[in-house]
Amino acid sequence: MRALILVMDSVGIGGGPDAELYGDRGADTVGHIAEACARGAADNGRRKGPLAIPHLVALGLGEACRLATGRVPPALGGPVHSQAVFGCASELSKGKDTPSGHWEIAGVPVPFEWGYFPKTTPCFPNDLVERLCGETGIHGIIGNCHASGTAIISELGERHMRSGEPICYTSADSVFQIAAHERTFGLERLYSVCAVARRLVDPLNIGRVIARPFIGSAATNFRRTGHRRDFSVPPPGQTILDYAADDGRDIVSIGKIDDIFSHRGTGRNRRGDGNDALFDCTLDAIDELADGGLLFANFIDFDTLYGHRRDIAGYAAALEQFDRRVPELLSRLQADDLLIITADHGCDPTWSGTDHTREQVPILVRVRDRAGAIGKRNGFSDIAATVARHLVLPVGTQGTPF
Structure with a gap:
């Protein structure tokens, strides 16, 4: 049992x-994906036709x-x-x-209520950035804004590799995200910086600090890896x-x-x-x-790879692949x-x-x-x-x- x-x-x-309180009246992840598939709006090389999750x-x-x-x-x-x-x-x-x-x-x-960072640039308090740099030995951060993770890595990844400054950003969630190259910055070093950031954002009631490691040599081939780690507050x-x-x-x-x-x-x-x-x-x-x-x-793929990226066809294909393994x-x-x-929310x-x-x-x-x-x-x-x-x-x- x-x-x-x-x-x-x-x-x-x-x-x-x-x-409606969250600006989401009418949202329907599964329903809207199924409707898009039915009218052919989610057809591509990965899948075609109505949503098939029998x-x-x-x-x-x-x-x-x-x-x-x-x-x-x-x-x-x-x-x-x-x-x-x-x-x-x-x-x-x-x-x-x-x-x-x-x-x-x-x-x-x-x-x-969780704490959130304002939709401004910069979005992080100066004293938070100064303490993070002082306690970890990094010379500074880049980003310091609300951003899509894949977009900001593409935009700032090469600069990060040259300067050694981690890419720090947030979203509409209660998060402090830190992206860094696994090889030039180091995976364990990224984790240690995130551990310090976790302690520093505790007074702000931030839910998670997320390590976002990536690999690649240029904006055209940067790719986030499976070594993501979330530093969460306990339940x-x-x-x-x-x-x-x-x-x-x-x-x-x-x-x-x-x-x-x-x-x-x-x-x-x-x-x-x-x-x-x-x-x-x-x-x-x-x-x-x-x-x-x-x-x-x-x-995680439904959310990270397809929901946040607003990839209807990718989301549909992921549902169908999950269904095939049921x-x-x-x-x-x-x-x-x-x-x-079950699920934890929509995207x-x-x-x-x-x-x-x-x-x-x-x-x-x-x-x-x-x-x-x-x-x-x-x-x-x-x-x-x-x-x-x-x-x-x-x-x-x-x-x-x-």
Whole structure:
């Protein structure tokens, strides 16, 4: 009897009840991708035609979209498996960022507002920059603005390699991001600079400092690597991971889960460069996961490679590739395992800007002797409550099991 939580990062299914407060009324990541595919607007060399994700549809994704928006997106209609449980959930946490979404999935909604950097250039306080340089020995920083990560590396990467000054930037999220070349600057040196920055931004209530290493020799071939690392603040309460760890359960975290939870209760971590590699890690970990164990995985490509870059065709292709591997996942399940596939927020590639979108998320479940709809859930913490009940873990009162 084990539990698995798989987070399809940013795969939202329609604006939440409060989406208008975030400028996201009408956002719908899955729905808008499916509509674009249906009219041929997402055809390219990687994929063509209507969105083809039959295994996620069989788990209830189309019906979860119906619950969230009142409609089933094009090509997502079809029968739901007799052992599938499906629903949708609206976020309670303030914000639409990665830590808030994951922490709430794990049973700890975020009741406070994060700190953000202003949309000015420069955007970082002078004393923060001075202290960062003084404590790390770097001569200065470049960037110091709101930017797309790939764009600013292309723009400033060569200058960075000549000067040795790291590229520092932020976004609409509560983040301080530092990009540096893995070879000319050094990966471990980048991590050490980020560790200092993490301490310095704590008084500003910044959620994450993110190391963004890249390789290449010029703007035409710079590429971010899979050695990204997030320096997050710890969750403000006990998560399902903490409760499982306290009870001595076997825990495996996949991808950036350990960073998101500040390495607290995350057990053995496995990383991979991209969704397919992360899927391989997940399958291997399932084979090793002990009875009573918990696996928590994040699949990052949807968000980082396609959502933020507003690449509709790429996002559609990523969904289809993930779907093709779902049968491998289901074949690894034992009879009494609980599988939950969900998301942490949206990142509608048809939306303006490059930010996340405030959306409802799907809850797709496979568990023995259960089937049907669980309706619209008020908060993501019902996921943690359900996992706790399945694993017979003593937990707090946040969330209602479904």
